[in-house]
Amino acid sequence: MKRFMDEDFLLESETAQRLYHEHAAKMPILDFHSHVNPREIAEDARYRNLAEAWLTADHYKWRLMRTDGVEEKYITGGRAAGRDRFQKFAEMMPRAVGNPMYAWVHLELLRYFHSHVPLSGETAEEVWQQAGIALAEPDMTARGVLKKSHVRLLATVDDPADDLKWHAAIRADGCETAVLPTFRVDAILDIAADDWQNYMLYSLGAAADTDITTMEDVRTAIVRRLDAFAAQGCRLVDAGVACVRYYEAEEYELDDIVGKYLNGKGTPTPLEQEKYRSAILLLLGKECSRRGWVLELHYGALRNVNTKRFAQFGTAAGFDCISSRDSAEGITRLLDALDRLECLPRTILYPANPADNAVIGSILGAFPGEGIRGKVQQGAAWWFNNTRSGIEAQLTSLAGLGLLGTTVGTVTDSRSLFSFPRHEYYRRILCNFIGGLVERGEYPDDEKQLARLVEDICYGNAARFIGVDKNQ
Template sequence: MKRFMDEDFLLHSEFAEDLYHEYAEKLPILDYHTHIPVRDIAENRVYHNLTEVLVDNPVARRLMRANGVKERFITGGEAPARERFQYFAESLARAAGNPLYTWVHLVLKRVFDCHYVLSGETADDVWSVCSEKFADGTMTVRSLLEQGNVEAVFTADHPEDNLKWHRQIREQGFPVKVLPVFHPDAALDIANPEWGNYMLYDLGQTAGVEISTMTEVREALAKRIAYFDSMGCRTADHAFPRIVYREAEEYELDDIVGRVINSKGAPTQEEVEKYQTAVLRFLGKKYAERGWVMQLHYGILRDMNSKMAAGLGSGAGFDCISASSDGEGLALLLDLLSREEALPKTVVSSMNPSDQVVIGSILGAFQTEDEGHLQLGPSWWINQTPLGIRAQLGYMASLGIIGTAIGFSTDARSALFWPRHEYYRRILCDVLASLVEEGLYPSDKDALGRLIRDVCYENTKKYFGI
């Protein structure tokens, strides 16, 4: 029996322990998919208590709701931070097997040097120990990134953003690279009742383009891509319930854009698919021209509890898995871009774990002469468990080449994300060691060490041009 989260937790053999401690443990961290507010980094936000860093996120909120905690202690309001933390601690103690249980204790150990097991009974002691770290005002976003050996972190930015915080960070000479990510989801979401206003007054005005046709949609997006590129952007991210594909003539696209943007009728589902296909086709070409990486995330339904989301806003813990994709849309999109010699480096992830074998098989049909050009993305959100990570690595190994993988990203909301890379690296080393134990790979520590360094660091650095 292993001791709780000792130095070798998640490592099930001496060989796995050697791989992790000798090759993975001290590698710098590159996280290419986070939602850390860039303003927090630019202004070096100071964290004040454990509730800020452990409770105020969608995953913790879902856990507390599942334990029957009243909403005022989950999303705040007038409830004191210490009281909210108490309810969180009581909920966490009942969450055996939940990845949040491990993540929280990794943060306590690595960031706060706190070795209590968090529960309702120990919440006072944990709060007291960690409060000493907060007391002097040095628990800041930048200090945490540096403490975690983070070399680069990518943020989530909208096409209309002026990226002033990125410029400020660059001018200040902060040693951690903070890179913008182009998120054009709002421009793609033509079914949203607010799409017309967004295109006219956010994207259109920022780009200096009066949008009324498909050509002008492309022009506005192209201008913002050029601006983001000048600010160091090297990747774009897109999230969908499913990836669709339906070709259309230019006059059809003009009619769809003109009608919807002028509030003369909502688009049909077929029209939504035609418009989104045309936009993704254009974006893929632009990304390929600039050497950007296209990240595609699907299998997610946003804010499905409309009653709760209406009061608490988007991203409060009400997203769900979609099971509506058969992979055809993805395959047809990649085929189109491939035929047009415009297939960018692409990372594809699904919230639905059953999609991984489908994605892996499709990507294998479109690989190029560029090593690892198409990537089966890392386990996303609720799949960031030992089971989910092992499954993703298994599909990557069986359907592609694990040695070309680009490691892990956290989808994190705060600067305390970096211990989760340790979690991934431990599992990776254990998976590789198990291949040796089963006689499926030679006991070549040097070869596996190079592979581990590539997966956890070198491949990501090369792939995103960091």
């Protein structure tokens, strides 16, 4: 029997162990999709205890606690002490057997808090105290965590109307880790949202110094904000939609759609909404191509499905699920429209539904780019798929249908600065997958080729794809 989470955790062969310890583990991290608040980095925040570090905004943890029947006052806080909240989380952990959270939590305890104690209700006090000692160390600040984690680059997702003052402060202060904003357009795309009108007129319009009345005004505002993001080093645009549809429309139609809602004349029909979103995605693709940026498209998640809880806690609180709607035709129509215009950018597709693995794998080869390895990518197993089985399924599908050696690896997709061991989790599974191929005689035991393969997937491919210096 193996020891709990030893140095060869998830590495089931000698080849896998060699690939991980000699290559993957040594690579820095390029985390190009993060929900970390840049203010924490700008102010080099400190965390007083594990409740602050872990439970402040992590809806992955919140979902498990709710599933365990924990009272809400211990989950989103406000009415319970941090130590009590942590106790409830610790009591839940033994029942998380097989969940990636179990591995992530214990990797974080080991890497940041010098603790190899399995977390439970009985061990909660010991772990709490040990973590408190570690958090009091001089270098356990936000920037200290980035340094400990060997993070070369972190890209946070930011609203287009954000003033980016925290990013400006980080750049002015000379942070060792490059921290860049990502242009997250969900608020622009969601024309059916109750607050879309106010957002466009008084948030986006004000930030872009643009009076928005027509579709061209929307484009002008977006381009101006893209310019502002570019000034802070932005390299990525991110769009999240429940389902990808692509419908072309005449300019007068788009003006009517935008004007209808801005002037309070009702909500656009579903088809009108899709025409508007298609025009926005087309613009973003063109701009990414022109600027040499990357377009990320996250799709297939049904958000805020529990309307009662959404009214109580708002979005990103853990009340989402996977959608089964088909997006293949919409994705291909969008990519084809951009390709016909000679402005298809480097693109990463993230399906929430694992059933789309093969669909995306088949799409990748239909939209190549001369001189660009993997111009259209399937992103790493996202959200509900970021499990051992989900990662293995994504790797298997991608290897079978495309070129695994060109993939840009994983991201944390997290609101916690202590989540970087998720890269370690992915890298161990990756090395175990490739090592298994070698052990079974399906790939040669060529150390030079294997080293290049693993190091590129862990870091090099993403550095080149996003356009940052590998030695940055």
